[in-house]
Amino acid sequence: MNATITLWHQVCSDLAENRCVFIALWAEHHADGAVVHLALRPPSTGDVQVLDLTSTDRHFPSIARHHPAASLMERALCDMHGLIADGSPDPRPWLDYSAPYPFKPVDGHGIHQIPVGPVHAGIIEPGHFRFSVNGETIIRLEARLGYTHKGTLGLMRGRPIADAAKLAGRISGDSTLAYSFAFARAVEQALFITAPPRAAALRAIMAELERLANHFGDIGAICNDGGFPLMNMLSGALRERVLRLAATCFGHRLMMDRIIPGGVTTDLTAEHAQQILATLTLLLNQWARLFELYEKTASLQDRVVSAGWLDPVIAQRLGCGGYVGRASGQDFDARRDAPYPPYDTLALTIPTLKASDVDARLRLRMTEIQQSAALIRTLLATLPTGAIHTPVPDCATTDVGHALVEGFRGDIFAHVRVHNGQIADVMLRDPSWFFWPALEAAIEGNIVADFPLCNKSFNPSYSGCDL
């Protein structure tokens, strides 16, 4: 809906006082200036509302001034569209690499800086971390991202829906399925179509497989960063089993491009459904043993318990979703709170924890593994028959759609405006936008050697935010 400046300011104070949750901020060019879009929702539902503020002089009132969670997105949009956020608390560039970048100063006796990246020691995405430390203790961390900025949203605009869907699946490779899911749902809403029931069920089976694969892989990697590679090897083997299962059943290990607007590309045979059930039993049996190993290894517990504590107040202020938010007491999961098919017919109990440390984020994901396996079993037992795709109509009209889909990291927001079968405007927002500032806050007071462990427990996506 079109917003006046008065409404815009009203919404800013609602955000500042936690009366609504910030989802995304983006902009698009118009002949007579620019339109800034702000998406938000009430605290416990997925009832998304989008405000559109027209700016004729390239200025708009800063959201970040009232709500820090919007800061990175606001800086990115100013760089991309040449806009100015009036009253911004942090007007530094974000994606513009043409000028030197002034990191925030840290003063005090004995404080020095450690610059790390953009090229890191492992097989990781590129980004720069600036640590200000006193001895071993981190006083401040600043992440400088944008190194994987590919102009993905710009490439999607003006392209046919099918081409744009492929790009949506490459916003963040580890969540490719969830992004395709979110994009497809947004397009379907804009075009007033729905995927057939069988397609909806297959989407969720794939989404839960993606969650399983990532949880297995990351839990192993977190333990590896805690100096316990045995867990990484055994857990990595379970991840491999899930990816091979995905390749067998759906034709691609990461299930890229398997969800398209209108439905899914690949049907599941009865034989493959049996194979999924058999593999799940095997995975869960082995998983129970690994959980025991995790809990009984004192040297590992010593590393993960109390490390990287995220203040639940900060988690709430930033609107952190996923395992980061839920391990800090935030009770939101798009599958339950913004229900979409087939989750709207399933009973979901969403686990939350209060401990807020590396251990809590890891245990939360362990619980989600069991839950995902149970969901897949239910979905397979009730798998509807019928078509797996609804034709996408050629519409000459212009329509808008949006969706919230729970990826393995948290809720992914997709917004599209479709015009003549092409994408006129699009925004895809990763949960990591709020994980990065949360990580900067949580790492304060930890030692430098615990950074990889803490970072991996958040596991924010670089590509998902750089866009």
Place this chain on the structure above:
Amino acid sequence: MRRTLIENLFRGKLTEPVRPASDADIATLVSTLTRTARQRLGRSLAIRALDAGSCNGCELEMIALANPYYDLERFGLKFVASPRHADVLMITGPLTRAMHDALRLTDEAMPAPKFVVAVGDCACSGGLFANSPACIGAAEQVIKVDLRIPGCPPDPMTLLQALIGFANTLGRSG
């Protein structure tokens, strides 16, 4: 822990044999290399991964190379933490403009003889991002590429076959 370790001992290994890529495949994968370079390296390669803007899909499959099913180190292939220790620079992603300097500096830090492997459609050709103003595109636009492994992303077995084939070609004198 004892129970898990003992079980692992008796379960046998998960690691699988790798079917060698055909000579024709290798010939198409490998470009001309000097004889001296081949002899110096033998069949072992230290690899430095550089993400030049990927979606992280290629990274996931490269990380999988270390899992017990593929176990790349049994072939003398090893990911190293510094470009100074590396023989091979493995590039993923459509080379974003923001990563251009980092790629140049990483390349400069590597001692010769050194080789460049482009992994994934993005690094091989720019992939879906070839026309992006924020990307330079194929890695070979700014650096000489010795081996291309296409795919979106290439699966670990494809990566392993290509790297073993490459290392073997280097190891052959002539």
